[in-house]
Amino acid sequence: xxxxxxxxxxxxxxxxxxxxxxxxxxxxxxxxxxxxxxxxxxxxxxxxxxxxxxxxxxxxxxxxxxxxxxxxxxxxxxxxxxxxxxxxxxxxxxxxxxxxxxxxxxxxxxxxxxxxxxxxxxxxxxxxxxxxxxxxxxxxxxxxxxxxxxxxxxxxxxxxxxxxxxxxxxxxxxxxxxxxxxxxxxxxxxxxxxxxxxxxxxxxxxxxxxxxxxxxxxxxxxxxxxxxxxxxxxxxxxxxxxxxxxxxxxxxxxxxxxxxxxxxxxxxxxxxxxxxxxxxxxxxxxxxxxxxxxxxxxxxxxxxxxxxxxxxxxxxxxxxxxxxxxxxxxxxxxxxxxxxxxxxxxx
Numbered sequence: 001x002x003x004x005x006x007x008x009x010x011x012x013x014x015x016x017x018x019x020x021x022x023x024x025x026x027x028x029x030x031x032x033x034x035x036x037x038x039x040x041x042x043x044x045x046x047x048x049x050x051x052x053x054x055x056x057x058x059x060x061x062x063x064x065x066x067x068x069x070x071x072x073x074x075x076x077x078x079x080x081x082x083x084x085x086x087x088x089x090x091x092x093x094x095x096x097x098x099x100x101x102x103x104x105x106x107x108x109x110x111x112x113x114x115x116x117x118x119x120x121x122x123x124x125x126x127x128x129x130x131x132x133x134x135x136x137x138x139x140x141x142x143x144x145x146x147x148x149x150x151x152x153x154x155x156x157x158x159x160x161x162x163x164x165x166x167x168x169x170x171x172x173x174x175x176x177x178x179x180x181x182x183x184x185x186x187x188x189x190x191x192x193x194x195x196x197x198x199x200x201x202x203x204x205x206x207x208x209x210x211x212x213x214x215x216x217x218x219x220x221x222x223x224x225x226x227x228x229x230x231x232x233x234x235x236x237x238x239x240x241x242x243x244x245x246x247x248x249x250x251x252x253x254x255x256x257x258x259x260x261x262x263x264x265x266x267x268x269x270x271x272x273x274x275x276x277x278x279x280x281x282x283x284x285x286x287x288x289x290x291x292x293x294x295x296x297x298x299x300x301x302x303x304x305x306x307x308x309x310x311x312x313x314x315x316x317x318x319x320x321x322x323x324x325x326x327x328x329x330x331x332x333x334x335x336x337x338x339x340x341x342x343x344x345x346x347x
Contacts, residue, residue, distance in 0.1 A: 020170055024163045033234075034278060036166045038271045040230045043173050045254040045266030046180050047223035052252075053260030054189070055216055056196040058112075060248055061119030064103075064126040065221040067243025069096050069228025071130065074143035074238050085148045085159070089172075089229055096225025097218050104217035108210060123245060130240045142239030145232065159233075169230055176226065177267070183219075184263055192216055253295055259305025268306055 024032050044066055051057045072092040076083055107118050130137045137143065150157040150168060159165045183189045195202045195209045202209060232238040241247065250273070258269020276294075280287035302309055 017174075020174075024166055029162050032166050033162050034274060036162070036169050036234055038274050039169050039173050040227050040234060041251070041254060041270040041274060042267040043177055043180075043230075044224055044227035045251055045258070045270045046177060046263070047220040047227065048251045049255045049260055049263075049266045050180075050192075050216060050220045050223075052255060053265075054184070054192050054196065055213060057213070057217075058116045059119040060116055060245065061121075061123035061126075062220075062224055062251055063243050063245065063247035064123045065096055065100060065224035066228035066231070066247055066251075067126065067130065067238070067240075068099060069093075069225030070232035070238035070242040071137060071143065072096070072225070073229040073232040074145045075136070077145040077148060078143065083148060084151045085168075085233075086151070088148065088233075089226060092229040093222050093226050096228075097222040100218040100221030100225075101214070104214045104221070108213045108217060120245070123243070123248060126243050127240060127245070130243050138239070140240060142237055144237050146236060147233050165234065169234070173227075173230060176223070180223070181263055188212070188215070253291065256295065257298060257305055259307030261304055262307045262311075265305055265307035272306065 020035070023035055027035070048059070048062050051059050051062070069092050072095055073088050076088045076091055080087075103122055107115060107122070110118055131139055133139075134141075147159045147165060150159055157164065157168075159168055191202070191207060191212055195207065195212055199209050228238075228242060231242065254269040254273045255266045256269070257272055258267065259265030273291075277287065277291065280290050284290070298305065304311075
């Protein structure tokens with residue numbers, strides 16, 4: 001049964017990869033650009049879900065890492081002539097990780113509402129810096145940049161076209177997302193969840209929750225910074241919107257809409273959010289109001305998000321099929337028949 005589930009999951013993943021690979025051949029450039037945005041925000045949402053869903057840390061300041069990554073990309077491209085694309089991504093990630101280490105060391109001794117409010121304060125601090133330090137950040141006007149070519153030493157690949165950058169984003173961030181999935185299955189990933197569930201017991205067996213949370217905070221901040229770097233490279237522009245509280249609200253909505261109970265939930269949430277925002281913004285200028293109403297309804301009626309709804313429907317369908325296949329006699333089927341009868345009464 002386990003092997004069958006694993007095989008089905010692998011088939012689904014490879015089918016999804018194939019769809020993303022052939023998408024530029026069948027979609028218009030606008031849709032390709034939208035898919036690139038979905039991939040970028042999927043990594044951003046995954047990084048936020050590590051904090052909220054896995055560690056139980058509600059942050060209102062995750063956009064400061066995302067925006068910092070975007071501004072670093074623009075500054076590196078504009079002020080270091082000839083810098084490679086790999087150099088932009090690597091330096092942005094290192095600096096963002098250092099900022100995460102500094103801020104995490106200050107904040108992670110607090111918990112609950114205090115931690116959330118402090119992250120909000122730091123986010124506003126970075127937003128104020130981005131707004132007022134006009135000579136560096138461009139203030140409200142933002143910064144423009146041109147994508148560097150992809151240099152492999154022997155040859156270079158131009159990423160000026162949306163399709164070329166789409167494939168680069170899909171491969172690079174796809175590998176990062178795959179590593180994030182692997183991270184959830186490591187001892188470190190499991191420790192984070194155990195500390196969230198019972199911190200005192202983990203202290204008793206010798207773990208240091210503060211250090212574990214600090215490592216996670218730096219890791220998630222780095223992932224958000226990389227997502228912000230690709231965001232700036234994708235749009236070839238970055239402004240104060242990238243570091244605003246609205247950007248944190250957006251990733252919170254993506255994570256909740258998709259569902260915090262699974263690793264793939266934030267990816268689903270990012271895809272739904274980006275496409276729904278694109279659809280609603282074409283209909284009305286008041287699309288944030290509609291998004292807010294959708295969020296309220298999901299909190300009330302679908303607290304597990306879309307992934308929870310998918311699992312619920314899957315279990316219902318599987319239960320119906322299983323009950324139909326049960327023979328009306330035999331001692332081994334008695335408990336299953338009782339369970340099916342109970343399901344019928346509940347439904």
